[in-house]
Amino acid sequence: MSERLRVKALEKRFGDIVALEGVDLVVPAGQMVGFLGPNGAGKSTTMRSILGLLSVDAGSILWDGDPIGSDARRHIGYMPQERGLYQRMKVHEHVAYFGRLAGLDADIAASRADAWVERVGLSERRDALIQELSVGNQQRVQLAVSLVHEPSLLVLDEPFAGLDPVAVATMSEVMTEQVASGVAVVFSSHQLDLVQDLTNHVTIIAAGNTRATGTVAELRNSSPHRILAVQWQGDAPDWVPPGGAALPGRAGAFTVPADSDASMLIAMAAAAGTVASVSYEPPGLDDIFLELVG
Amino acid sequence: MSGRSQILEVARREVTVRARTKAFQVITALLLLIAIAIPVAIAVWPESDDLEEVDLGIVGADVDVDAIEEQLDALAVDRFDFSVVQLASDEVDAALIDDTVDVVVEPGPVLAWKDEVDPDLGFLVDSLLRQNSVIERGVEAGLAPEEVAGLLSPVEIGERFVEEPDEDVAVASALAFVSLMTAFAVPQVFGNLAMMSVVEEKASGVVEVLLSHIRPRTLLGGKILGIGFLAVCQVAIVLLGTLAALLLTADVDLPDSAWSFLPIFAVSVLGGLGIYLTLFALLGSLISRQEDAAQVMVPVFVPLMGGYFAGQIAAFGDADNLVSRILTFVPLTTPLLLPVRVARDAIAPWEIVVSLVLLLVAIVVLVRVAGRLYEFTLLHKGTRIGWGTAVKAMLRPDSVR
Ligand SMILES: Nc1ncnc2c1ncn2[C@@H]1O[C@H](COP(=O)(O)OP(=O)(O)OP(=O)(O)O)[C@@H](O)[C@H]1O
Ligand SMILES: [Mg+2]
Numbered sequence: 001m002s003e004r005l006r007v008k009a010l011e012k013r014f015g016d017i018v019a020l021e022g023v024d025l026v027v028p029a030g031q032m033v034g035f036l037g038p039n040g041a042g043k044s045t046t047m048r049s050i051l052g053l054l055s056v057d058a059g060s061i062l063w064d065g066d067p068i069g070s071d072a073r074r075h076i077g078y079m080p081q082e083r084g085l086y087q088r089m090k091v092h093e094h095v096a097y098f099g100r101l102a103g104l105d106a107d108i109a110a111s112r113a114d115a116w117v118e119r120v121g122l123s124e125r126r127d128a129l130i131q132e133l134s135v136g137n138q139q140r141v142q143l144a145v146s147l148v149h150e151p152s153l154l155v156l157d158e159p160f161a162g163l164d165p166v167a168v169a170t171m172s173e174v175m176t177e178q179v180a181s182g183v184a185v186v187f188s189s190h191q192l193d194l195v196q197d198l199t200n201h202v203t204i205i206a207a208g209n210t211r212a213t214g215t216v217a218e219l220r221n222s223s224p225h226r227i228l229a230v231q232w233q234g235d236a237p238d239w240v241p242p243g244g245a246a247l248p249g250r251a252g253a254f255t256v257p258a259d260s261d262a263s264m265l266i267a268m269a270a271a272a273g274t275v276a277s278v279s280y281e282p283p284g285l286d287d288i289f290l291e292l293v294g
Numbered sequence: 295m296s297g298r299s300q301i302l303e304v305a306r307r308e309v310t311v312r313a314r315t316k317a318f319q320v321i322t323a324l325l326l327l328i329a330i331a332i333p334v335a336i337a338v339w340p341e342s343d344d345l346e347e348v349d350l351g352i353v354g355a356d357v358d359v360d361a362i363e364e365q366l367d368a369l370a371v372d373r374f375d376f377s378v379v380q381l382a383s384d385e386v387d388a389a390l391i392d393d394t395v396d397v398v399v400e401p402g403p404v405l406a407w408k409d410e411v412d413p414d415l416g417f418l419v420d421s422l423l424r425q426n427s428v429i430e431r432g433v434e435a436g437l438a439p440e441e442v443a444g445l446l447s448p449v450e451i452g453e454r455f456v457e458e459p460d461e462d463v464a465v466a467s468a469l470a471f472v473s474l475m476t477a478f479a480v481p482q483v484f485g486n487l488a489m490m491s492v493v494e495e496k497a498s499g500v501v502e503v504l505l506s507h508i509r510p511r512t513l514l515g516g517k518i519l520g521i522g523f524l525a526v527c528q529v530a531i532v533l534l535g536t537l538a539a540l541l542l543t544a545d546v547d548l549p550d551s552a553w554s555f556l557p558i559f560a561v562s563v564l565g566g567l568g569i570y571l572t573l574f575a576l577l578g579s580l581i582s583r584q585e586d587a588a589q590v591m592v593p594v595f596v597p598l599m600g601g602y603f604a605g606q607i608a609a610f611g612d613a614d615n616l617v618s619r620i621l622t623f624v625p626l627t628t629p630l631l632l633p634v635r636v637a638r639d640a641i642a643p644w645e646i647v648v649s650l651v652l653l654l655v656a657i658v659v660l661v662r663v664a665g666r667l668y669e670f671t672l673l674h675k676g677t678r679i680g681w682g683t684a685v686k687a688m689l690r691p692d693s694v695r
Contacts, residue, residue, distance in 0.1 A: 051506045053673055070509075078506045084499030088311055100303050101507045145503060 002064065004029045004153055004184035005050065010059035012045055012208075019045045020056070021208040025186070027153065032175060032185040034195040037205040038293050043188040044081050046205070047155050051078050063153075074102060077151035081158050081188075083142050087131040092117050094130060095144045102149035109148065116144035121170055136167050143171060147178070154178060156187035160194060172198055192286050202285070206293035220282035223291060226260065229253040229279045230269050237273035241265050255283070300508045304516020308491065309524055322528050329536040337543035345375040348415060351390075351398035351406075353383045362422070369425075370418055399423070466638050470609035473559050473633035476529060478602045481566045481629070484525040485574030485594070489587060491517055492578030492672075501672055510672050511665030514575055518661075522567045529563055559633040561650065566629030568657040570594065576664045579671040601630030613640035622649050625656035 007025040012018075020042045027033050037043050048054045050061055052073050063072035086094060092113050099109030117126055120140040122133075130138060139162065146154065159171055175198065179185050189195050195202060196216060203213040212219050228241055230252045240246060244256035256265065262280045269275055283291065312318055352362065359378045366376040381389060381398060389395045390408045397415060398406040403423050405416060425446060432442035495501040495513075504513060577590045601621055608618040613635055621627040622635060628649045635641040 048502070051502070053502055053505055073506065076506060078503060080499040080502040082499035082502070084495075084501065084503060086307075086311070086494070086500060088315070089307075097303070097307055098503065098507065101300060101504070 002029045006062040008060045011057045024210040025203050027184045027186045029184050030182045032179045032199040034202040035188040041205045042208040047157050075152045077146035077154045079146045079156045085130045090127050092126045095148050098145045099148040112148050120144050154185040204292050211292040219288050223283050224258050225255045226258050227283050228256050231276040233274040233276045239272035297512050300512045301516040305520030308520025325532045326535045329532045330539040333539040334543050348374045348376050349395040350378045351381040351395040353400045470634040470637035474605040477566050477630040481570030484521050485570045488521045488571045489574040489578035492575050510668040514668050518571045555637045558636045562629040562633045565653045572660050572664050597626035601627035605630045605634045608634045613638035625653045628653045
């Protein structure tokens, strides 16, 4: 799989604020990458740098192996976190306008706009003004705008924020279709369950640094912790595994070092009380996330 | 897609989206209505208003009231409108006292007035009486009445002025004033539109999507082109309306200066739009919210107001005064003063050429500087950007981008 986009050691400061100090991100063609991180981590700043909306202080952005330029950027579809549409344009007109700006001939832009307006489920509102649409429907238009020129990289900044379940499903479907047709997709999100449903590949950043990157399974396995969860019959005994700590908010669950001997821990648990069920596994994505950024 | 076709796309969007707003349509229609109504009103009113109505009494048995009325109206041309009544000799005093008549011709002939003579009116009635007695005497001397009338037919007399007639000064001042108002109002109205259009894009995320496709200066260029085109259309519609109304209702003699005036006026409107739309758009890019518009607009109002006051003096007073002459060469005020001084025919050809060249140079420089500033200011979020920060950012070369 070819590497469509590679972001290397990106640095960016705004005056005294260090927004990025070492962000790495790889998005191969035909793959979807979840770009995760807490508020203020630098996700939007990274994305805006990819689009050339910001000048960065150091680092590089490569497109198919070469430094990215305005020609390559024409093949990016972008959905900014702060949504922006012309309130007084009509839905179809709006999508077609951005198609033409991206270089499509007028008639091709018009027919593509038709197709995308239908695909995002807005055919009935084709000639409505943007300002007459609900926020969620405006977001569908925003998606159509980012796709009308058939980009080979999609950069979506929190595409699911503010969407109802039906719109989330449409958005997910479209993203999956795009990946299947060879498009590289990177999206940011705070909804980790949604991310796991959509893709195996994630990059996690915090405080302007890439903390981890890989498949969800890899990240889980590379964690220095494991989760030991024990269900007792009757009252839980006052027991904590050696080197472990109780997980707040989950009764009977403990974090233990990854190099613990699982069978020994289970034997110790059984000695402390009557065990109904027991599990020993790597932490889930949300735990990993907290471990990495906390 | 080339930068040029993107500029046209941006321009076309500005035109279609703005032209279909109710506000734009209503304002254009209203302006057109006013532009047509004024010449029509001028044409309809003055004729009837200028004529002074006069009631003339005549004492005598067989008086042809209609014939005399006709004769008097012919003599009075466009000064008086006569209605003639026949009076008995004992009615004269009462009629004069209660103002039912202004003057009475009594046998003799004697002109009876109320308490004072109206010299113009007296002269006219006097002329009529003399004319009629000449005809009578001619007939007595054996001439046919038509022959006498022929002898009395008016002589054509020409006119020559050693100074410009007042009427031409009035027309020139009117032209100058209309051009001044246009040059003052149009850049403000459409400059505001340009500014709001920039703020609209900047306040929402739309600018980010735009700039992922096109360069800031392309966006700026398209916006100025589109809104400028709208402005030119509106001015043209209104002017053509006025012209048509004038030609259809009144026969206006345009002074000779009008022919050099029209092209200069057109160029000034274009130049004024070029320079002020760019400035307003740039100001719009310094702010992120419409509420901040008023405070950044101040620097643009200074030259506009200055040019307007100087233009007023040049339009109605001394068109050649020193301040007007200087401001004609300052690109920000050229569009206001140049057409005024041309309309007043108070400018040397070299002044026209030099001021237009300076204006053109200023626009080219401004558009280039604005294009660069725009790259920085457009994506800056949050607080208002000071000019200093903006200029510094412009001069600092970008690293990776
Ligand atoms: N234009 C700007 N001027 C000054 N500081 C900025 C600017 N843009 C971003 N920052 C700062 O850079 C840091 C990273 O912000 P960024 O928006 O990239 O975070 P994020 O990961 O997208 O957060 P969120 O999840 O809240 O969207 C923050 O500290 C932010 O305050
Ligand atoms: Mg963000």
